[in-house]
Amino acid sequence: MILSATAGHPGFLSPTGVEIAFLLVGLATFGAAVVTVTTKQLVHAALWLVVALGGIAVEYLLLTAEFIAWVQVLIYVGSVVVLLLFGLMLTRAPIGRSPDADSGNRWMALGASVPAAGALVWVVVDAFRTTWIDLDGPAQGSTKASGEFLFRNWVLPFEALSVLLLAALVGAIVLSRKDRQDRKDRKDRKDRPDRSDGRTAGQVRPDTRARRTGPDRTERPAADREDNS
Amino acid sequence: MPPIPGSGLAKGLAVTLRTMTKRTVTAQYPDVQPELPPRTRGVIGLFEENCTVCMLCARECPDWCIYIDSHKETTPPAAPGGRERSRNVLDRFAIDFALCMYCGICIEVCPFDALFWSPEFEYAETDIHELTHERDKLREWMWTVPEPPALDPGAEEPKEIAAARKTADKLQAQEEREAQEAREARDAQGPAEDRSDRAAGQEGQE
Amino acid sequence: MNDVLDVALRLVIVFAVFMVVPLVVGQAEHKVMAHMQGRLGPMYAGGFHGWAQLVADGVKFAQKEDVVPADADRRIFQLAPAVALLPYLLVILAIPIGPSEGAVGQVIDAGIFFVLAVMGVGVLGSLMAGWASANKFSLLGGLRTAAQLLAYELPMLLAAASVAMAAGTVSLPGILNAFEWWWLPWQIVGALVFFVAGLAELQRPPFDMPVADSEIIFGAYTEYTGLRFALFLLAEYAGIVVLCGLTTVLFLGGWHGPFGEDGLGWVWTLLKTGVLAFVVIWLRVTYPRLREDQLQKLAWTTLIPLALAQIALTGIVKVAIN
Known part of the structure; x- marks a missing residue:
């Protein structure tokens, strides 16, 4: 969508304000990304990731791709990082350094990431080469332009992606359903009275009682909050 | 017929809205004095002229918060050759309102109508010792004791x-x-x- | 130079609105809640019916010591209130209150996405506060905040998408320009879903699980004192203003009204926002807090299907009109 090349660009040696800002934000984003992968504090890594993703959103904004920028914030900062933090807090999120979180695969990770990054950079550079975006004209990344571009030229990849996501969704549902089926089987086996062994029946009872008084069955409205009235 | 879904929620909203349009029940106490019912248990007054130092109140008090000191005086015989009479004279009568639980038993048991409820309640102190009201203070409270409420029509005469x-x-x-x-x-x-x-x-x- | 002045003036006005309107809502909450419970509420501060109570509260908060727990992650702990508050300031910038060009802080092309994205960022503040406090109640509050956000962001987005479909644009003034009165019954389900999900995202009662005081003290804000705590409270009330303003703009037609649209459109916007803020307070007084599982159940089994149904309805009507 930002491919509309314009003839006669000013060249690299007389940068405009937007270009300088783009470069500075890019450096900040890169720095945040580096800190994200090198910091020893797990939650700090997630929060630096927020900075990096926000920096990318700012870059989109500078390229007039407003819609993409806000979607970036909405999806990545608002949801993915929150999910990440949620996962961290649920499992382990110590305050301070956690040196045991280092898996020791540093060289292997480097070996995997450097070629991947190189390939991506090469693809992008090769694809756009000396294409310049006219920032002064009408916004080329507006919602309307993005929508038309996406649903005219790139419908097939878009639909393929949505099918992929649907498959992932169905897969997740199947996984969780299977888990429940397993539990039900186990419960059926437990509930079957075993007359030859009295201990089995005794073990079953606390389990069933716990289920009967589980959170689904009891309606217990809590008192209203009285904090700042 | 089952209730319409959400009717309970609507009912709750109606209750709060109705309460909002009604008069509030807040007592604006320091600005507006409360209207107390006639038998309010605020403080206990002592009508010491009636007291005979029989000690019933002090003995019945569940908290032991009534202190009474007295001595006996003898009065000369009324007729020459008669027996001397002895009489109890009240030296100290104090109620510790830090202990008192306002049960009113002392007032009930007083056979000579020397103790009365007064509706006064503003006698908080910064020092707990000052909550022990001595005889003169208790006598002062007597001036605040209201008239007994009128009897019901058709009631037995006092x-x-x-x-x-x-x-x-x-x-x-x-x-x-x-x-x-x-x-x-x-x-x-x-x-x-x-x-x-x-x-x-x-x-x-x- | 004129442009700079214009921008500066707009920023100042938006900032003033941001500082004043949440306080008005807070004061209204004090009084409305009191009267709904048969009380009078604050009566002394400022003389007339305690109108200056929140100013007095602010002075009190400013005087308090700013305590950071010894084991806390200092920097994140101190940064969290700003992260919670600033997004709402940015959102107010984008809400149009009148039809003219001057009645909106900044026209943004993808307005809906902007406001929803930035509101989602505000919750990061609660998460940071919950984690950095080094307190298990705070951590629980942060967890609940995150779970609630994940559950309610989706129905909110879907309901907003329905309006965007109806208007054919994602710009907030654009939606208002396309508004017709019959959108009201058409989008009513979406409006309800949006409002309820917004309440949950703001952690307002009856969706205040993350700060449930009888269970986890005050959730993520347990360890906060003084001005930082006040900033969190201000964020909550600014959130109410933003949510009510957004619902007004997206579903209730903003400056459109039965009469006086041309000159007094902004009065309609403010009036609708005020009524919605009253409803927010009303709901808080009326309903008890939901339990955590009820909360999730409401989002996933009621609000999301309703929002999807609304989108389907919007699509059908849109196609039928064309």
Whole structure:
């Protein structure tokens, strides 16, 4: 969508304000990304990731791709990082350094990431080469332009992606359903009275009682909050 | 018929909205004095003229918050050669309102009507020792004791009024009897005086 | 130079609105809640019916010591209130209150996405506060915040998408320009879903699980004192203003009204926002807090299907009109 090349660009040696800002934000984003992968504090890594993703959103904004920028914030900062933090807090999120979180695969990770990054950079550079975006004209990344571009030229990849996501969704549902089926089987086996062994029946009872008084069955409205009235 | 889904939620909203349009029940106490019911248990007043130092109140108090000191005085015999009489004189009467639980048992048990409830309640202190009200302070509270509330219509007369009326009736009956006797004695003299005499008697009766 | 002045003036006005309107809502909450419970509420501060109570509260908060727990992650702990508050300031910038060009802080092309994205960022503040406090109640509050956000962001987005479909644009003034009165019944389900999900995202009662005081003290804000705590409270009330303003703009037609649209459109916007803020307070007074599982159940089994149904309805009507 930002491919509309314009003839006669000013060249690299007389940068405009937007270009300088783009470069500075890019450096900040890169720095945040580096800190994200090198910091020893797990939650700090997630929060630096927020900075990096926000920096990318700012870059989109500078390229007039407003819609993409806000979607970036909405999806990545608002949801993915929150999910990440949620996962961290649920499992382990110590305050301070956690040196045991280092898996020791540093060289292997480097070996995997450097070629991947190189390939991506090469693809992008090769694809756009000396294409310049006219920032002064009408916004080329507006919602309307993005929508038309996406649903005219790139419908097939878009639909393929949505099918992929649907498959992932169905897969997740199947996984969780299977888990429940397993539990039900186990419960059926437990509930079957075993007359030859009295201990089995005794073990079953606390389990069933716990289920009967589980959170689904009891309606217990809590008192209203009285904090700042 | 099952209730409409959400009708309970709507009912809750209606309740709060209705409450908002009603008068509030907040008592704006320091600005507006509360209207207390007549038998409010605020503080206990001592009518020490009635006290005979019988100690019933102090003994019945569940908290032991009433302190009474007294001594005996002997009064000379009323008639020469008679026995000397002894009398209890109150030296100290104090109620520790830091201990008192306002049960009112002392007031109930006082056989001589020396203790009364007063609706005054603003006697908070910064020092707990000052919550022990001594005799003079308790006497001061007596001025705040309200009149007893009027009896219900058709209620039995209070005992003291009934007794007074009985005495008055007796006295009147005796006077009438004397007047009757006087009239009978006068009847022999002339009937004219008798009529005016009876009219005067009726006025007096009313 | 004129442009700079214009921008500066707009920023100042938006900032003033941001500082004043949440306080008005807070004061209204004090009084409305009191009267709904048969009380009078604050009566002394400022003389007349305690109108200056929140100013007095602010002075009190400013005087308090700013305590950071010894084991806390200092920097994140101190940064969290700003992260919670600033997004709402940015959102207010984008809400149009009148039809003219001057009645909106900044026209943004993808307005809906902007406001929803930035509101989602505000919750990061609660998460940071919950984690950095080094307190298990705070951590629980942060967890609940995250779970609630994940559950309610989706129905909110879907309901907003329905309006965007109806208007054919994602710009907030654009939606208002396309508004017709019959959108009201058409989008009513979406409006309800949006409002309820927004309440949950703001952690307002009856969706205040993350700060449930009878269970986890005050959730993520347990360890906060003084001005930082006040900033969190201000963020909550600014959130109410933003949510009510957004619902007004997206579903209730903003400056459109039965009469006086041309000159007094902004009065309609403010009036609708005020009524919605009253409803927010009303709901808080009326309903008890939901339990955590009820909360999730409401989002996933009621609000999301309703929002999807609304989108389907919007699509059908849109196609039928065309």
